[in-house]
Amino acid sequence: MRIGIIGAGQLGQMLGFAAGKLGFEVRFVDPSSKPPASVCGKVIQSPFDDPVALIALAETCDVITYEFENVPVAALQHIDGLAPIYPPAEALSFSQDRLTEKQLLESLGIPLPAFHAINSRADLDIAARELGLPMVIKTRRLGYDGKGQFVVKNNDDFDIAWESLGDKPLIAEQWVAFDYEISCIGVRSVSGEIAIYPISRNVHVDGILRTSRSPLAEERLSETASGYVHQLLDHLNYVGVLALELFVINDQLLANEFAPRVHNSGHWTIEGSATSQFENHLRAILDMPLGSTASRGHAGMVNLIGDIPDAIRTQTPGVLHDYGKSPRPGRKLGHFTVIADTAAECDELVDKIDKSVNQST
Ligand SMILES: Nc1ncnc2c1ncn2[C@@H]1O[C@H](COP(=O)(O)OP(=O)(O)O)[C@@H](O)[C@H]1O
Numbered sequence: 001m002r003i004g005i006i007g008a009g010q011l012g013q014m015l016g017f018a019a020g021k022l023g024f025e026v027r028f029v030d031p032s033s034k035p036p037a038s039v040c041g042k043v044i045q046s047p048f049d050d051p052v053a054l055i056a057l058a059e060t061c062d063v064i065t066y067e068f069e070n071v072p073v074a075a076l077q078h079i080d081g082l083a084p085i086y087p088p089a090e091a092l093s094f095s096q097d098r099l100t101e102k103q104l105l106e107s108l109g110i111p112l113p114a115f116h117a118i119n120s121r122a123d124l125d126i127a128a129r130e131l132g133l134p135m136v137i138k139t140r141r142l143g144y145d146g147k148g149q150f151v152v153k154n155n156d157d158f159d160i161a162w163e164s165l166g167d168k169p170l171i172a173e174q175w176v177a178f179d180y181e182i183s184c185i186g187v188r189s190v191s192g193e194i195a196i197y198p199i200s201r202n203v204h205v206d207g208i209l210r211t212s213r214s215p216l217a218e219e220r221l222s223e224t225a226s227g228y229v230h231q232l233l234d235h236l237n238y239v240g241v242l243a244l245e246l247f248v249i250n251d252q253l254l255a256n257e258f259a260p261r262v263h264n265s266g267h268w269t270i271e272g273s274a275t276s277q278f279e280n281h282l283r284a285i286l287d288m289p290l291g292s293t294a295s296r297g298h299a300g301m302v303n304l305i306g307d308i309p310d311a312i313r314t315q316t317p318g319v320l321h322d323y324g325k326s327p328r329p330g331r332k333l334g335h336f337t338v339i340a341d342t343a344a345e346c347d348e349l350v351d352k353i354d355k356s357v358n359q360s361t
């Protein structure tokens with residue numbers, strides 16, 4: 001069995017390791033010359049939308065998946081019928097456009113922050129009247145790690161926001177003074193079996209995920225979030241792992257966005273769950289029975305951004321995942337996971353490690 005993966009970054013690498021554990025081969029398409037996943041299998045070096053490379057991948061693999069959500073849907077049409085592609089293109093297309101993504105969440109009755117499509121400078125004023133300030137302007141497409149976003153705090157910011165982002169289709173969103181952020185990761189197999197991981201609490205700094213911890217004591221939030229993920233998985237006839245990000249405010253949940261792929265806020269599942277999100281993604285797309293999503297203790301994950309300090313290489317307890325990327329400010333180079341017996345112990349370890357590794361970012 002060979003799995004074709006579009007994208008060979010760290011998510012592709014961790015999928016590749018999980019595939020190896022299950023006894024499967026992997027093959028990738030990626031434009032970079034030595035991407036992180038090249039340690040797991042052959043990489044066809046090509047742009048993600050190159051039909052020749054995608055056809056070569058589909059013709060030599062039993063199933064196709066992707067590690068990032070900006071694979072052009074049109075490019076996938078070139079390989080339609082050559083091999084099954086999971087998650088389905090419809091889910092990919094919803095998640096690629098923040099407007100259609102939010103409209104989908106709204107249509108399913110999942111609560112989310114108020115939003116307004118922005119097609120002209122005048123729409124900014126209309127949105128501000130409707131949503132109030134601050135509000136956040138986001139590009140509808142291609143944003144990640146907080147990129148393509150502008151927080152409009154007062155009237156002076158309107159022109160600056162328009163100048164920096166106005167050449168692209170935009171969305172304005174109510175600013176949520178959240179208490180904290182969570183995510184809920186679910187997986188659905190070809191046969192429709194569903195498994196959901198315990199929610200994790202996530203901290204972002206400058207729009208980039210810094211830490212995740214799971215499980216949380218908040219049973220009701222966990223159940224509600226799982227229900228939303230369940231709804232999304234079923235509605236989209238989804239196959240694979242899906243991650244839903246949510247804000248928690250006054251014990252209520254507001255959905256932020258979903259990703260049709262394995263997710264950074266689920267990296268703790270490698271050590272912290274009976275079955276990792278990577279293994280379960282593969283099980284789902286190969287229509288194997290899903291593995292248990294039960295937690296093994298309290299897991300905490302710290303992203304290593306911009307630099308992997310030497311001290312972390314000898315840190316115990318915990319496990320270092322070094323993606324093998326060259327250092328660059330703001331770049332996710334690896335992550336470090338700890339497992340503890342109690343939430344308090346986990347918190348202490350995560351805070352200590354986060355302070356020691358991310359002082360300068
Ligand atoms: N409406 C909002 N209110 C408050 N914070 C927000 C809002 N939208 C985004 N953020 C902050 O920015 C982070 C990144 O935004 P997000 O919409 O998830 O985009 P990305 O695709 O870059 O992850 C969020 O995790 C959150 O911390």
Ligand SMILES: [Mg+2]
Nearest residue numbers: 145245256257
């Ligand atoms: Mg996000």
